Amino acid sequence: xxxxxxxxxxxxxxxxxxxxxxxxxxxxxxxxxxxxxxxxxxxxxxxxxxxxxxxxxxxxxxxxxxxxxxxxxxxxxxxxxxxxxxxxxxxxxxxxxxxxxxxxxxxxxxxxxxxxxxxxxxxxxxxxxxxxxxxxxxxxxxxxxxxxxxxxxxxxxxxxxxxxxxxxxxxxxxxxxxxxxxxxxxxxxxxxxxxxxxxxxxxxxxxxxxxxxxxxxxxxxxxxxxxxxxxxxxxxxxxxxxxxxxxxxxxxxxxxxxxxxxxxxxxxxxxxxxxxxxxxxxxxxxxxxxxxxxxxxxxxxxxxxxxxxxxxxxxxxxxxxxxxxx
Amino acid sequence: xxxxxxxxxxxxxxxxxxxxxxxxxxxxxxxxxxxxxxxxxxxxxxxxxxxxxxxxxxxxxxxxxxxxxxxxxxxxxxxxxxxxxxxxxxxxxxxxxxxxxxxxxxxxxxxxxxxxxxxxxxxxxxxxxxxxxxxxxxxxxxxxxxxxxxxxxxxxxxxxxxxxxxxxxxxxxxxxxxxxxxxxxxxxxxxxxxxxxxxxxxxxxxxxxxxxxxxxxxxxxxxxxxxxxxxxxxxxxxxxxxxxxxxxxxxxxxxxxxxxxxxxxxxxxxxxxxxxxxxxxxxxxxxxxxxxxxxxxxxxxxxxxxxxxxxxxxxxxxxxxxxxxxxxxxxxxxxxxxxxxxxxxxxxxxxxxxxxxxxxxxxxxxxxxxxxxxxxxxxxxxxxxxxxxxxxxxxxxxxxxxxxxxxxxxxxxxxxxxxxxxxxxxxxxxxxxxxxxxxxxxxxxxxxxxxxxxxxxxxxxxxxxxxxxxxxxxxxxxxxxxxxxxxxxxxxxxxxxxxxxxxxxxxxxxxxxxxxxxxxxxxxxxxx
Numbered sequence: 001x002x003x004x005x006x007x008x009x010x011x012x013x014x015x016x017x018x019x020x021x022x023x024x025x026x027x028x029x030x031x032x033x034x035x036x037x038x039x040x041x042x043x044x045x046x047x048x049x050x051x052x053x054x055x056x057x058x059x060x061x062x063x064x065x066x067x068x069x070x071x072x073x074x075x076x077x078x079x080x081x082x083x084x085x086x087x088x089x090x091x092x093x094x095x096x097x098x099x100x101x102x103x104x105x106x107x108x109x110x111x112x113x114x115x116x117x118x119x120x121x122x123x124x125x126x127x128x129x130x131x132x133x134x135x136x137x138x139x140x141x142x143x144x145x146x147x148x149x150x151x152x153x154x155x156x157x158x159x160x161x162x163x164x165x166x167x168x169x170x171x172x173x174x175x176x177x178x179x180x181x182x183x184x185x186x187x188x189x190x191x192x193x194x195x196x197x198x199x200x201x202x203x204x205x206x207x208x209x210x211x212x213x214x215x216x217x218x219x220x221x222x223x224x225x226x227x228x229x230x231x232x233x234x235x236x237x238x239x240x241x242x243x244x245x246x247x248x249x250x251x252x253x254x255x256x257x258x259x260x261x262x263x264x265x266x267x268x269x270x271x272x273x274x275x276x277x278x279x280x281x282x283x284x285x286x287x288x289x290x291x292x293x294x295x296x297x298x299x300x301x302x303x304x305x306x307x308x309x310x311x312x313x314x315x316x317x318x319x320x321x322x323x324x325x326x
Numbered sequence: 327x328x329x330x331x332x333x334x335x336x337x338x339x340x341x342x343x344x345x346x347x348x349x350x351x352x353x354x355x356x357x358x359x360x361x362x363x364x365x366x367x368x369x370x371x372x373x374x375x376x377x378x379x380x381x382x383x384x385x386x387x388x389x390x391x392x393x394x395x396x397x398x399x400x401x402x403x404x405x406x407x408x409x410x411x412x413x414x415x416x417x418x419x420x421x422x423x424x425x426x427x428x429x430x431x432x433x434x435x436x437x438x439x440x441x442x443x444x445x446x447x448x449x450x451x452x453x454x455x456x457x458x459x460x461x462x463x464x465x466x467x468x469x470x471x472x473x474x475x476x477x478x479x480x481x482x483x484x485x486x487x488x489x490x491x492x493x494x495x496x497x498x499x500x501x502x503x504x505x506x507x508x509x510x511x512x513x514x515x516x517x518x519x520x521x522x523x524x525x526x527x528x529x530x531x532x533x534x535x536x537x538x539x540x541x542x543x544x545x546x547x548x549x550x551x552x553x554x555x556x557x558x559x560x561x562x563x564x565x566x567x568x569x570x571x572x573x574x575x576x577x578x579x580x581x582x583x584x585x586x587x588x589x590x591x592x593x594x595x596x597x598x599x600x601x602x603x604x605x606x607x608x609x610x611x612x613x614x615x616x617x618x619x620x621x622x623x624x625x626x627x628x629x630x631x632x633x634x635x636x637x638x639x640x641x642x643x644x645x646x647x648x649x650x651x652x653x654x655x656x657x658x659x660x661x662x663x664x665x666x667x668x669x670x671x672x673x674x675x676x677x678x679x680x681x682x683x684x685x686x687x688x689x690x691x692x693x694x695x696x697x698x699x700x701x702x703x704x705x706x707x708x709x710x711x712x713x714x715x716x717x718x719x720x721x722x723x724x725x726x727x728x729x730x731x732x733x734x735x736x737x738x739x740x741x742x743x744x745x746x747x748x749x750x751x752x753x754x755x756x757x758x759x760x761x762x763x764x765x766x767x768x769x770x771x772x773x774x775x776x777x778x779x780x781x782x783x784x785x786x787x788x789x790x791x792x793x794x795x796x797x798x799x800x801x802x803x804x805x806x807x808x809x810x811x812x813x814x815x816x817x818x819x820x821x822x823x824x825x826x827x828x829x830x831x832x833x834x835x836x837x838x839x840x841x842x843x844x845x846x847x848x849x850x851x852x853x854x
Contacts, residue, residue, distance in 0.1 A: 188720070191721075192719075192720040193721065194712040197721065200701070201698050201701065204698040204701050205697065207695050208695055208697060209698060209709070210657075210677055211655065211677050211695055211696075213677050213681030213682070213687075214678065214709075215678050
């Protein structure tokens with residue numbers, strides 16, 4: 001009497017994704033090889049490498065801010081608005097003559113605060129996370145506009161602050177260094193601490209998690225707070241990189257970040273949104289876009305490529321999951 | 327076999343004629359030489375049985391015996407190996423075509439029923455057969471309502487067809503699923519396949535459903551009935567086909583069998599279910615106490631469970647029995663009253679505090695409350711306590727594997743592979759995983775809600791023997807169950823709930839019928 005026979009899943013359990021698990025890495029390598037052969041003069045250069053890595057660091061940080069709530073089974077649509085909010089706070093305070101370190105700390109604190117507010121609305125007031133964070137996005141947009149008065153802030157930004165956004169360390173752009181540090185810490189938290197496992201368990205079945213004695217409410221709150229903190233880090237990094245603050249900076253990051261998180265959920269640990277998969281997703285997409293742009297494709301190739309890749313990857317993952325099950 | 331053999335309430339007495347006349351009557355369903363191989367593993371070997379018009383034919387077997395695979399082949403989900411044949415009312419079925427079985431007159435009612443919970447009976451019936459519409463695409467609600475009421479009336483159910491089905495009882499929902507299978511706007515089916523329709527039904531509702539199944543057979547429809555519940559098999563079926571390890575052991579008129587011989591045929595061994603001696607464990611301190619507990623139904627419940635004791639809660643649906651475990655374990659917040667676990671008073675609605683005080687909880691409805699979906703078996707075993715899996719602050723995959731493997735081995739979870747997704751296990755094995763998670767916490771008190779619901783006989787016996795072993799070591803157990811058989815077998819004491827109140831206590835040894843009688847008899851007293 002073997003149970004797997006009854007269910008018909010037999011010898012092909014879903015976890016043995018084999019190639020699919022790392023398909024992103026293979027495709028990435030393939031893309032690099034392809035463009036290197038096609039555009040030997042412009043593509044395989046340190047210049048390209050550095051610009052791709054640097055350009056995508058902020059998108060990566062926002063996507064990582066989404067990894068935590070999605071793992072815990074909730075949405076945080078306010079990450080991009082939080083990025084914009086902490087960005088303008090960091091810049092505005094400096095323009096008012098406040099020390100850049102304090103400005104940065106206040107900007108990070110604003111992210112924590114927004115996370116706490118999201119948590120209160122969702123956990124205490126029992127508002128669906130999608131709706132709560134949608135509302136929060138709108139509120140933050142109003143806040144950003146109030147701070148900037150609709151005008152870009154360009155004066156009074158500390159030299160050291162912009163240097164921290166544009167400099168390099170041993171040839172590596174500092175934004176990439178920040179990303180590496182944040183990603184490493186988050187990866188450890190998600191994979192090697194009980195908190196990370198509790199996020200995933202809560203996302204898997206909140207009712208079962210609660211009945212097994214996990215404090216699901218608290219775990220949900222942590223997810224929002226962590227997400228808020230990560231989004232505000234992204235905001236500060238972007239502020240340093242741009243050296244200015246605009247009310248238009250945040251919102252464009254929302255969709256690419258969601259795309260990356262969902263695309264990342266098909267990689268490394270298929271079926272689960274995860275840190276490494278998200279990094280692979282962002283850089284896979286960026287490499288493709290960069291190559292096409294260097295080959296002379298028009299600027300709209302960016303959005304087109306991202307959209308097609310997301311849908312294709314998730315559809316393929318769904319297909320292989322279905323196959324593994326039947 | 328004629329309709330006249332199915333009068334009214336009593337199940338028809340099957341006769342040797344059922345088998346004898348099989349050759350002269352065209353069977354409603356005839357299965358010959360069905361085999362199935364998955365990746366080189368033969369799971370079905372030469373399955374053959376037939377269902378006569380108007381016959382209720384039970385298909386029984388332990389989990390993994392091949393029942394589900396057989397049903398899935400009939401439903402066109404799997405292709406069988408070459409050589410098998412299925413005929414429906416004399417017409418050969420094209421087994422490679424998934425829509426063929428439906429067209430040929432085979433209808434299925436699956437265990438999950440496949441209803442849309444937020445919609446009402448009219449919608450759910452129409453989703454199977456299409457809406458009755460006027461111009462322009464306007465749904466004729468009045469005629470839909472009348473049709474739905476009539477279809478349900480034929481099954482003996484009087485249901486408000488405008489209520490969302492989520493507000494209905496499980497047997498009412500099952501009736502809607504059966505009504506949809508019968509689909510008045512299409513031809514009358516030759517055979518209705520009921521795949522464990524009663525797995526989650528309390529006994530009183532089983533009776534209602536049984537009556538409607540008899541109506542089907544009285545109308546000349548063959549019924550293939552897959553069940554874990556022997557009472558229903560003996561109550562309803564004319565003949566029984568027993569599967570074991572993917573083979574037909576026998577097909578016999580039910581009258582030739584009794585409980586013991588059926589268990590023996592299913593398991594291939596004698597299973598002393600009813601007469602396991604209760605280990606005389608020493609009673610220790612009170613580990614769980616409730617006082618004046620009030621819930622939505624439960625009224626002023628006082629309960630105590632001592633270490634080394636198994637206390638049962640019996641009661642029909644609506645008696646408050648379903649609520650007791652959830653109130654005690656902190657799933658629901660009581661309106662008033664308190665729960666004390668190992669001397670510690672627990673704040674309302676806090677399963678985490680219950681756990682901290684030494685309580686483990688195995689909730690009912692494993693799919694929604696028990697298993698953590700999208701996670702592996704091993705992760706499900708260990709999730710309640712990750713502390714032992716840390717070395718220098720970080721969780722270690724190796725420690726998790728070792729820890730989980732030990733529990734998988736101990737509770738005989740099959741297959742023995744902690745890396746498999748939890749959803750790939752059968753219901754009985756999933757339940758063992760949930761129990762492993764609970765026992766792994768080394769609790770002082772274990773609260774079980776319908777612990778062997780939808781679990782086959784062999785796994786039930788295993789689950790109970792593990793609980794018994796833990797009890798012998800001083801664990802206190804509270805078990806709430808709709809199965810009198812289970813309570814009689816497991817418990818030292820049983821508390822009978824009626825109308826939200828504890829009306830009667832029973833002490834082992836108890837007879838199954840005594841407990842059932844107590845839950846029902848008292849209803850009559852309560853309403854009188």
